[in-house]
Amino acid sequence: MSKLKLFDAEYKLMDIIWEHEPINSTELTKICRQKLGWKKSTTYTMIRKLAERDILRNENATVTAMVKREDVQKYESEALLEDKFNGSLPAFLAAFLQDKKLSKKEAEEIQKMIEEATK
């Protein structure tokens, strides 16, 4: 399995870590209890599993992410496109934009990115 493939619960935890890192592990269990309703051991189990896969590190009670949020996002995006749209970005956009309006600002941002990726 790819290092970047995260399960739902794993992603939720990483989300909190990305937002707060470096973060003390006890502090993290408290945030998880509050935001996700997780018990302490649930958080620690999760931490351990993710550490085994080198997705994060827990050293001296300090938790740090070893993968970037953008990289995971990129991986998930590609997986969706691959699975559901045969890898085609235009196909994805056709479905996504159906019955949708974009603001001028969004459109400009996007046009710029597309240009950049075509160079």
Next chain:
Amino acid sequence: MSKLKLFDAEYKLMDIIWEHEPINSTELTKICRQKLGWKKSTTYTMIRKLAERDILRNENATVTAMVKREDVQKYESEALLEDKFNGSLPAFLAAFLQDKKLSKKEAEEIQKMIEEATK
């Protein structure tokens, strides 16, 4: 749960149905056995569950989809954007296009769609 939320195995079945519909149910079990390695009862169980949720119909041994592939694709795309990119299409594209090149043709197609969605 949304009507359009399909689990992985469900999507695989629907994929086959969308390709072949309207399709005879016995025929469908055969395709599923061949393409997915499913036993007959697995396919029928799946059919029943999906029929209960009005995602397909099985009448006189003929299976037909009640939801369009594009609608499910749209739902899944929106869910990913919502969950992982805070609903922002630019954010999604930024991640997706990272280290990626687009062909001129793709770029043009996309530009056209963006324009269309801005009108």
Next chain:
DNA sequence: AATATTGGTCTATTGTAATAGACTATATCT
């Protein structure tokens, strides 16, 4: 009439992600 095929149902079983309880060791505070 016997038998094979079709078209299913209903109730398990399996696999595995998600969750947590019980327990431990160490440091800190009173």
Next chain:
DNA sequence: AGATATAGTCTATTACAATAGACCAATATT
């Protein structure tokens, strides 16, 4: 010294999607 908080492990348990076995009724076939 005893109590409390910190930092964690290890082994279940739970939840639920995925899968299938056993069984049945109605046709179609020999």
